[in-house]
Amino acid sequence: MAAAETFYDFIRRQGITRRSFTKFCSLTAASLGFGPGAARAMAMALETKERVAVIWMHGLECTCCSESFIRSAHPLVKDVVLSMISLDYDDTIMAAAGDQAEAILEETKEKYKGKYILAVEGNPPLNEDGMFCIDGGRPFVEKLKWMAKDAFAIIAWGACASWGCVQAAKPNPTQATPIDKVILDKPIIKVPGCPPIAEVMTGVVTFITTFGKLPELDRQGRPKMFYSQRIHDKCYRRPHYDAGQFVEEWDDEGARKGYCLYKMGCKGPTTYNACSTIRWNGGVSFPIQSGHGCIGCSEDGFWDNGFYDRLTNLHQFGIEANADKVGLTAAGIVGGAIAAHAAVTAVKRVTSKREKADA
Amino acid sequence: MTIDESIATDGEKAVQGQNVYVYEAPVRIWHWVNAFSILTLALTGYLIGSPPPSVPGEASANFLMGYFRFMHFAAGQVLAVFLILRLYWAFVGNVHARQIFYVPFWSVRFWKEWLHEVRWYTFLARQPRKYVGHNPLAQLTMLPMFILPLFFLVITGFALYSEGAGRDSWEYQLFGWVFSIWPNSQDIHTFHHLGMWVILVFIMVHIYVAVREDIVSRQSIISSMISGERLFKDRAD
Ligand code: HEM
Ligand code: HEM
Ligand code: SF4
Numbered sequence: 001m002a003a004a005e006t007f008y009d010f011i012r013r014q015g016i017t018r019r020s021f022t023k024f025c026s027l028t029a030a031s032l033g034f035g036p037g038a039a040r041a042m043a044m045a046l047e048t049k050e051r052v053a054v055i056w057m058h059g060l061e062c063t064c065c066s067e068s069f070i071r072s073a074h075p076l077v078k079d080v081v082l083s084m085i086s087l088d089y090d091d092t093i094m095a096a097a098g099d100q101a102e103a104i105l106e107e108t109k110e111k112y113k114g115k116y117i118l119a120v121e122g123n124p125p126l127n128e129d130g131m132f133c134i135d136g137g138r139p140f141v142e143k144l145k146w147m148a149k150d151a152f153a154i155i156a157w158g159a160c161a162s163w164g165c166v167q168a169a170k171p172n173p174t175q176a177t178p179i180d181k182v183i184l185d186k187p188i189i190k191v192p193g194c195p196p197i198a199e200v201m202t203g204v205v206t207f208i209t210t211f212g213k214l215p216e217l218d219r220q221g222r223p224k225m226f227y228s229q230r231i232h233d234k235c236y237r238r239p240h241y242d243a244g245q246f247v248e249e250w251d252d253e254g255a256r257k258g259y260c261l262y263k264m265g266c267k268g269p270t271t272y273n274a275c276s277t278i279r280w281n282g283g284v285s286f287p288i289q290s291g292h293g294c295i296g297c298s299e300d301g302f303w304d305n306g307f308y309d310r311l312t313n314l315h316q317f318g319i320e321a322n323a324d325k326v327g328l329t330a331a332g333i334v335g336g337a338i339a340a341h342a343a344v345t346a347v348k349r350v351t352s353k354r355e356k357a358d359a
Numbered sequence: 360m361t362i363d364e365s366i367a368t369d370g371e372k373a374v375q376g377q378n379v380y381v382y383e384a385p386v387r388i389w390h391w392v393n394a395f396s397i398l399t400l401a402l403t404g405y406l407i408g409s410p411p412p413s414v415p416g417e418a419s420a421n422f423l424m425g426y427f428r429f430m431h432f433a434a435g436q437v438l439a440v441f442l443i444l445r446l447y448w449a450f451v452g453n454v455h456a457r458q459i460f461y462v463p464f465w466s467v468r469f470w471k472e473w474l475h476e477v478r479w480y481t482f483l484a485r486q487p488r489k490y491v492g493h494n495p496l497a498q499l500t501m502l503p504m505f506i507l508p509l510f511f512l513v514i515t516g517f518a519l520y521s522e523g524a525g526r527d528s529w530e531y532q533l534f535g536w537v538f539s540i541w542p543n544s545q546d547i548h549t550f551h552h553l554g555m556w557v558i559l560v561f562i563m564v565h566i567y568v569a570v571r572e573d574i575v576s577r578q579s580i581i582s583s584m585i586s587g588e589r590l591f592k593d594r595a596d
Pocket of ligand 2 (some may be wrong): 267328397400401403404405407409428430432435436438439451472485509512513514515516519520521548549551552554557588
């Protein structure tokens with residue numbers, strides 16, 4: 001690792017032209033929602049500021065975040081940002097292994113104390129002292145805390161690190177726990193999704209490495225630039241929703257016409273993500289465009305909520321029941337009780353009148 | 360309050376009672392505006408959750424869900440404004456205007472009378488007592504079964520509304536904290552929906568009891584919510 005090397009020095013060394021570099025700056029500035037002036041500011045920052053080191057760690061996860069990341073659409077982002085990170089540490093894709101790899105962590109911790117970014121994919125299981133996820137001979141939770149201590153900020157990649165995801169599904173035997181419940185004293189930026197969109201991931205990394213600060217976060221700790229609107233708000237099938245035109249069955253006329261998937265349990269109305277604007281695989285498509293409802297993979301608890309239920313099923317009522325079933329049952333019982341009560345009232349009235357008449 | 364002892368002329372033992380002014384105009388206006396808004400909200404809310412079969416034709420020529428949602432939001436805003444006014448009236452109005460917002464659980468007399476009401480409704484007591492305002496059972500039911508669920512619906516309703524209005528809307532400024540409790544708004548939809556059923560069950564019982572009391576208990580009930588006056592029809596008790 002070269003000391004005090006700038007991002008620009010680094011990519012030039014990788015054989016990237018200045019022209020490509022400025023292109024990258026304007027593309028990224030645009031995807032982050034900045035005005036035209038920002039591209040200059042970005043270029044300036046990348047040319048003059050010391051390159052920010054990134055450490056990428058893996059806990060309980062499936063590596064889909066990494067898979068997504070390396071498929072980022074802008075070729076420069078893929079090559080540049082990824083190589084910039086892997087150079088430091090990413091146990092899945094770096095060349096180093098074993099002690100050599102662990103040494104990189106020590107070195108980064110020392111050299112970039114309080115300055116490096118810790119990107120975490122997956123989460124630590126806390127049950128049995130963290131024994132369900134061992135990394136480098138010790139529980140991942142210990143390694144996480146150890147690396148987090150000297151980090152500048154933490155990126156929680158994906159639904160695992162942000163919310164828990166499938167390994168935290170009820171009853172969560174390993175007690176898989178999202179990062180923000182384990183690390184309490186560092187700024188944490190959540191980038192949820194299973195996986196998150198590649199351009200969102202590279203956008204976040206680029207923002208932090210460029211400006212040396214976290215992007216503006218919302219109440220849930222997600223970057224506002226990508227997570228402040230729902231899929232439903234920008235869905236291209238929205239006109240069919242507003243009109244009241246729905247797919248009622250998977251292969252019906254409505255499905256062929258591309259109607260709204262609300263009745264098929266689409267979670268677009270409750271899911272904050274950028275799929276309906278940025279889309280996937282370089283803007284080719286996204287789930288709703290290919291005819292399936294959104295499953296809400298960037299939302300807390302999506303793994304337990306049922307992919308095809310727009311409202312959460314209420315397990316408290318013994319069998320699975322939805323809000324309408326519970327409500328109708330209650331209304332039915334109460335209605336029956338009212339009818340019975342009215343009947344008794346009527347009988348009582350008649351009999352008490354008779355008693356009075358007899359008296 | 361004394362009940363006038365003039366003897367009625369019809370065969371029944373009815374006694375000419377005295378009228379007492381119970382529900383002031385703001386309470387009555389609120390009651391009916393509120394009832395109307397809630398029926399609109401429940402109907403449109405249900406249709407938002409379970410839309411009718413697809414409409415034919417171009418998407419651009421239809422706006423069915425849009426209208427349901429518009430009616431829901433408009434009725435929701437009306438309901439919220441009147442609820443605030445009603446809350447204000449609880450402070451400046453007469454004692455009966457306060458009744459539905461609290462339960463005097465510290466009062467022994469309240470519980471005694473409550474027990475009597477329970478006995479009356481389970482056919483154990485032969486005669487209902489008469490109350491100028493709400494009876495204790497009604498008062499105890501109104502708070503958990505109506506007032507609290509209503510506040511819950513308004514709060515979650517505005518939180519859901521803020522999702523469409525955007526993160527910079529006043530709705531989000533005021534009600535965004537709901538998303539700290541339930542980060543996934545799917546849960547808020549579910550609870551908002553369940554809240555509707557709580558209120559609907561309340562309304563079923565409420566209307567039944569109002570009609571029944573009106574007939575059985577020899578005091579004016581339904582007309583009290585229109586004229587504001589409670590008329591006691593006989594002097595027993
Ligand atoms: C959406 C439907 C309704 C709701 C939510 C509702 C709610 C309420 C509430 C909250 C009160 C207490 C008023 C206060 O003290 O400020 C009340 C009183 C009353 N409501 Fe309703 N109401 C509804 C429909 C009706 C209908 C249809 C009737 C007539 C059959 C009715 C008859 C009455 C009467 C008579 C009272 C006064 C009870 C008493 O004298 O103690 N309500 N209602
Ligand atoms: C008595 C009061 C209310 C009842 C019974 C009621 C009922 C409902 C129901 C059943 C739904 C459908 C939920 C679902 O399946 O997703 C709903 C949705 C909604 N309600 Fe209410 N609601 C009430 C008050 C309010 C208020 C005061 C507001 C605030 C303006 C509000 C705003 C909303 C919003 C924004 C939605 C979501 C609509 C959408 O998904 O596009 N509601 N309501
Ligand atoms: S398909 Fe889903 S996200 Fe799109 S409009 Fe319908 S409900 Fe909303």
